[in-house]
Amino acid sequence: MSIFRKVTLKTLLVNKTRTIVTIIGIILSLSMFTAVTVSVSSFQDYLLKITMHREGSWHAAVSITATDMESISSDKSVDSVTFLRSIGYARAEGSTNPDKPYLYIGGMDQTAEDILPINITDGHMPENDDELLIPEHLSYNGGVQYDLGETIILEIGDRISTDENGAPYILSQDTSYLYTKEELEKQGFSKTEINNHDTEVLSPRFTRTYTVVGFYERPATEPFSAPGYTALTADSTAYTEADSYTAYICFHNPKDTIPWVEAHYPGIGSQINYSLLRMYGASFESSYNSVLYGMATILICIILFGSISLIYNAFSISVTERTQQFGLLSSLGATRHQLVHSVLFEAFSLCIIGIPLGILAGIAGIGVTFALLGSSMSNLLFGGQGVAFALHVSPSAVICAALIGLLTVLISAYLPARRSAKLSPIEAIRQTTDIVIRARGVKTSRLIYRVFGLSGMLASKNFKRNRKKYRATVISLFVSVV
Numbered sequence: 509m510s511i512f513r514k515v516t517l518k519t520l521l522v523n524k525t526r527t528i529v530t531i532i533g534i535i536l537s538l539s540m541f542t543a544v545t546v547s548v549s550s551f552q553d554y555l556l557k558i559t560m561h562r563e564g565s566w567h568a569a570v571s572i573t574a575t576d577m578e579s580i581s582s583d584k585s586v587d588s589v590t591f592l593r594s595i596g597y598a599r600a601e602g603s604t605n606p607d608k609p610y611l612y613i614g615g616m617d618q619t620a621e622d623i624l625p626i627n628i629t630d631g632h633m634p635e636n637d638d639e640l641l642i643p644e645h646l647s648y649n650g651g652v653q654y655d656l657g658e659t660i661i662l663e664i665g666d667r668i669s670t671d672e673n674g675a676p677y678i679l680s681q682d683t684s685y686l687y688t689k690e691e692l693e694k695q696g697f698s699k700t701e702i703n704n705h706d707t708e709v710l711s712p713r714f715t716r717t718y719t720v721v722g723f724y725e726r727p728a729t730e731p732f733s734a735p736g737y738t739a740l741t742a743d744s745t746a747y748t749e750a751d752s753y754t755a756y757i758c759f760h761n762p763k764d765t766i767p768w769v770e771a772h773y774p775g776i777g778s779q780i781n782y783s784l785l786r787m788y789g790a791s792f793e794s795s796y797n798s799v800l801y802g803m804a805t806i807l808i809c810i811i812l813f814g815s816i817s818l819i820y821n822a823f824s825i826s827v828t829e830r831t832q833q834f835g836l837l838s839s840l841g842a843t844r845h846q847l848v849h850s851v852l853f854e855a856f857s858l859c860i861i862g863i864p865l866g867i868l869a870g871i872a873g874i875g876v877t878f879a880l881l882g883s884s885m886s887n888l889l890f891g892g893q894g895v896a897f898a899l900h901v902s903p904s905a906v907i908c909a910a911l912i913g914l915l916t917v918l919i920s921a922y923l924p925a926r927r928s929a930k931l932s933p934i935e936a937i938r939q940t941t942d943i944v945i946r947a948r949g950v951k952t953s954r955l956i957y958r959v960f961g962l963s964g965m966l967a968s969k970n971f972k973r974n975r976k977k978y979r980a981t982v983i984s985l986f987v988s989v990v
Contacts, residue, residue, distance in 0.1 A: 516854045530822040531862045537815035538866020538913040541808060543874045545905040548804045550878065553900035554886070556787040561895050563728045563783045564625035566590075566756035567765040571680070571777035574747040580755050585768060588758045590619040593743050593751055594680070597710060597736050598662035604651035607685050610710075611646075612736030613664060615743025623756050624729060626740070631656050631722025634742040640718035641740040645726040650737060658720045665712035667735070679708060680752070682777075685735035729756075762790035810990055812916055817983045819920035823855065851925035855917045863913050867906055875899045 520527045572580070580589055593615035600611045620626065621633060626641070634641050640660070646652050654660065667679035669686055679686070686708040687695075697705065718741065730738045747753075759765055762785055769778050878885075878899045886897040952968040960967070971978055 513850070513853050516850050517857065520854060520857065526822065526825060527858070530819065531858055531865075533815075533819050533822055534858060534862030534913065534917055535866040535869055537811065537819065537916055538863050538909060539870035539873060540811045540815070541912050541916075542867045542870025542906070542909040544804055544807050544811070545909045546871060546874050546899070546901055548800060549902040549905040550874075550898070550900040551800065552787065553902070554895070554897050556784075557895045559784050559787050560625075561627065562625060563781055564623055564756070565758060565784070566623045567759050567762055567781055567785060568757045568769050569729065569779040569781075570755050570757070570769065570773040572753050572755050572773075574749050574751065574753065577747060577753070577755070580757065585759050585761070585764045586757055587760045588619065588623065590623045590756050591617050591747075592620065592624070592754045592756065593745070593747075594753065595741070595743075595751075596664040596713060597667055598664045599710065600646065600650055600652050600737060602652050605649055606691075607733075608650055608735055608737060609685065610667075610736035611662065611739045612681055612730075612734065613640075613662070613716075614738055614740050615745070616740050617743055620740075620756075623758060625725075625727050627725040629723050629725060631720075634721055634740065636742050637744050638717070638719060639721040639741060641722045641724055642720055643726055643730075643737050643739065644723050646737040646739075654720045656720060656722070659717060660720065661715060661717050663712045663715050665710050665714075667708050668711045669706055669708045678752075679735075681731060681734040681736060681738075683735070684733040762788040765790065808912060812912065814983075814990075815916045816920050819917055820923060823851065823921045824924040848922065848925045851921050852918060855921035856914075859914055859917050862917075863910055866913060867909060870909065871899075871901055 570576075570580075577591060580586060595613040595615050597610040597612055600609060603609050615637065616624075616634070626633070628641070629644060631641070642654055646654075667683075668676050669679055670676050686706045688709060689702055689707050692702045692705060692707065724740075727738050757765075759768065765780060765785060769780060878897060882897040886895065950969045950972050952965050952972070956968050957965045
């Protein structure tokens with residue numbers, strides 16, 4: 509350790525009161541920085557959980573056949589995937605929604621609950637392919653009511669339409685209900701209009717008996733224009749080329765989602781979970797991150813400005829006390845760089861203590877705040893939805909607060925150190941820049957003397973003699989109010 513560092517540490521130990529006050533200032537600054545960065549990370553985590561709860565944790569969904577399953581599962585960029593078999597459509601007898609007359613039966617694999625937005629409100633998940641999970645909106649949107657434990661018999665088949673050449677083709681959930689010819693006749697369409705209108709029929713393939721074992725919230729994966737209410741069952745049947753599937757994919761890096769889909773499954777038949785990717789900052793939409801990070805930046809700048817003013821005062825006093833010491837060191841051959849480095853080493857030494865304590869204080873403070881107000885905030889923002897607003901301390905938030913705090917302290921120490929290092933050894937020893945005696949008298953208002961007495965008058969004169977020294981204090985008070 510160099511002689512300059514030893515002298516610096518000795519000075520800190522001798523001036524214990526000033527050292528403690530400076531550390532407290534660093535702790536206060538770091539606690540505020542940490543509160544802002546941790547608040548941002550907590551909001552991001554909460555919004556991410558809300559989105560996963562409502563939309564699911566999948567990044568992309570593609571329509572595939574059994575041949576594609578192995579290639580998707582073995583793709584190095586894919587983290588996890590679940591497959592939903594399209595078992596078929598069945599009439600939702602008694603449906604009052606003319607655009608949604610079907611139940612769409614989907615077969616889940618074992619990982620579906622971890623990736624798809626399946627939020628059960630009553631009952632439990634299907635354990636075999638004889639049990640069925642019914643969506644809640646079948647009751648309030650379609651007017652069809654089932655009871656828990658009820659047995660229902662469904663005639664399941666495919667929606668069939670024909671192209672311009674009369675060739676039949678199968679319709680999916682992405683195609684809205686086209687109506688049958690009989691329904692169009694009831695609506696008053698002429699034969700010519702019916703012939704020019706796309707129609708569909710339900711072609712039954714088999715009959716199946718199910719037991720209703722649960723109800724769940726309307727899935728976000730079901731398009732609003734879909735003709736069928738999505739009912740789910742456990743899929744234990746072997747994969748076959750005759751069936752169609754939807755693969756819901758999670759990638760290791762969410763930013764790979766859009767390029768991967770465009771490269772492998774462009775166009776119709778693919779879907780991207782933009783709501784979730786936006787939370788990851790991987791949707792190429794900057795509005796969300798711009799607002800959140802912009803607000804945090806403004807708050808950090810205000811705190812930064814006030815913290816520099818506060819900590820600058822402490823180091824200004826320290827440098828003033830060491831001015832004679834710097835003069836003696838300069839006369840012995842010390843360079844300006846060594847003197848400035850000595851003050852920066854002092855700042856860094858105080859940061860070793862102040863920054864960890866400040867981060868812990870900030871986390872504790874904002875943690876107590878969220879513990880007291882978290883449930884109210886979650887109810888206010890999204891009505892709860894089963895996701896609690898809680899403290900989330902990300903490594904990036906802590907590192908960001910620590911770096912900003914370190915930068916603040918170093919700037920606060922560098923400014924007075926640079927000014928003092930410019931003094932000649934004689935000026936530093938005599939402290940001619942710190943003690944200025946003016947020949948003319950300093951006048952104060954008589955009103956000040958009458959209101960505040962002798963002490964007020966002396967304070968006013970002292971302020972007028974040292975305006976620059978009080979300027980930082982005034983600025984600190986101003987920023988505190990802001």
